[in-house]
Amino acid sequence: MAEARRVDQSEPLPWNLAGGIEEPATNIVKATTAYVAENATHVSISAKGIQATVDGISLETLRELVSPKAYNTDIHYVDGGPLTVQYLLVVDALNFCFWPDEELEYEQLSTGVKAALEADPTALDAEKLMWITGEGVRQLLGWKRDVPLQEERARLLREVGSSLVRHFRGSAARMVEAAGGSALALMALVAQVFPGFRDHTIYKGRQIFLYKRAQIFVGDVYGAFGGEGLGAFWDIDQLTMFADYRVPVVLRTMGILDYSQGLEDKIQRREQLPPGGEEEVEIRACTVVAVERLREALAAKFVGTPGARLPHAIQLDWWLWETGERERLRHPPHHRTLTTFY
Numbered sequence: 521m522a523e524a525r526r527v528d529q530s531e532p533l534p535w536n537l538a539g540g541i542e543e544p545a546t547n548i549v550k551a552t553t554a555y556v557a558e559n560a561t562h563v564s565i566s567a568k569g570i571q572a573t574v575d576g577i578s579l580e581t582l583r584e585l586v587s588p589k590a591y592n593t594d595i596h597y598v599d600g601g602p603l604t605v606q607y608l609l610v611v612d613a614l615n616f617c618f619w620p621d622e623e624l625e626y627e628q629l630s631t632g633v634k635a636a637l638e639a640d641p642t643a644l645d646a647e648k649l650m651w652i653t654g655e656g657v658r659q660l661l662g663w664k665r666d667v668p669l670q671e672e673r674a675r676l677l678r679e680v681g682s683s684l685v686r687h688f689r690g691s692a693a694r695m696v697e698a699a700g701g702s703a704l705a706l707m708a709l710v711a712q713v714f715p716g717f718r719d720h721t722i723y724k725g726r727q728i729f730l731y732k733r734a735q736i737f738v739g740d741v742y743g744a745f746g747g748e749g750l751g752a753f754w755d756i757d758q759l760t761m762f763a764d765y766r767v768p769v770v771l772r773t774m775g776i777l778d779y780s781q782g783l784e785d786k787i788q789r790r791e792q793l794p795p796g797g798e799e800e801v802e803i804r805a806c807t808v809v810a811v812e813r814l815r816e817a818l819a820a821k822f823v824g825t826p827g828a829r830l831p832h833a834i835q836l837d838w839w840l841w842e843t844g845e846r847e848r849l850r851h852p853p854h855h856r857t858l859t860t861f862y
């Protein structure tokens with residue numbers, strides 16, 4: 521068997537480390553979800569609901585949305601260095617589908633991996649991730665039983681480990697640097713290097729991109745570094761919200777998203793929606809478009825207001841998601857799709 525070629529530490533990386541990658545002009549998620557919103561039949565976006573929500577947002581609330589504390593650093597490993605990037609890539613490789621375990625929430629993931637890293641700073645080395653097992657994932661999270669899709673989560677982490685070694689000498693921070701300070705280039709790079717992050721589907725004959733975990737990774741790097749250093753992205757405002765299962769519920773309670781009676785009944789019955797089905801894709805894509813329209817309506821309301829700064833879509837996302845987390849026991853049920861994308 522041919523001797524596996526050792527990566528020669530001196531040879532240049534295959535990625536253009538100098539000037540970053542040709543920045544994509546627009547966000548492919550924004551461009552493709554628009555088509556779904558125009559053709560949706562199970563989900564609609566209410567202009568009235570958007571206006572009512574914006575009418576209720578004060579200048580004070582607006583300023584909270586754009587403050588650095590909008591990103592929840594209490595429940596994350598944040599040390600201002602490359603280990604924080606390695607941590608966020610691992611968390612966002614696993615950041616999906618907790619709902620089959622009634623007690624498991626995102627916070628267990630972020631605080632579990634944080635504790636593992638504080639106990640052993642080499643715990644997330646790419647060479648270790650390459651060999652992680654399902655039981656290893658459970659231990660990484662510090663969860664009391666097997667987590668949903670445990671073997672699949674292990675496979676996704678092995679993919680992260682091997683691709684990081686192959687392309688970036690094991691370093692997630694080096695991958696961030698390769699994007700040359702562009703959020704869209706980093707999103708595209710993550711989707712290119714890790715197949716598990718390629719969150720896309722076909723809807724009525726067209727390819728639709730949601731890239732939820734690829735975008736949330738960029739948003740998390742931005743948030744954890746406070747928009748500085750490794751978190752400085754000149755086009756961060758081009759990211760969309762992250763199409764998960766929690767924010768659509770919040771938009772419904774705000775009267776911004778409306779579901780058909782048939783869809784509402786399925787969700788109420790906790791019936792699973794197949795991944796890639798029209799109903800699931802319309803919920804996710806209309807959520808992305810609705811937050812873009814919410815942002816446009818905020819801009820229209822606060823334009824020219826002294827001290828007002830327009831939140832990025834990701835800052836609106838954090839506000840909506842944190843609201844959904846806080847209210848989840850009072851809110852109607854979220855849709856259930858068994859997926860590795862969100």
Ligand SMILES: Nc1nc2c(c(CN[C@H]3C=C[C@H](O)[C@@H]3O)cn2[C@@H]2O[C@H](COP(=O)(O)O)[C@@H](O)[C@H]2O)c(=O)[nH]1
Pocket residue numbers: 590591592595615616617618619624625626627740743761762763764765766767837838841842845848862
């Ligand atoms: N849209 C959006 N979706 C997000 C997050 C986060 C956590 N982000 C952290 C970073 C900054 C914030 O301050 C958060 O602390 C997780 N999720 C998604 O939610 C679901 C988990 O929900 P539950 O089962 O209730 O724990 C699952 O699909 C997961 O992918 C977010 O921010 N936005």
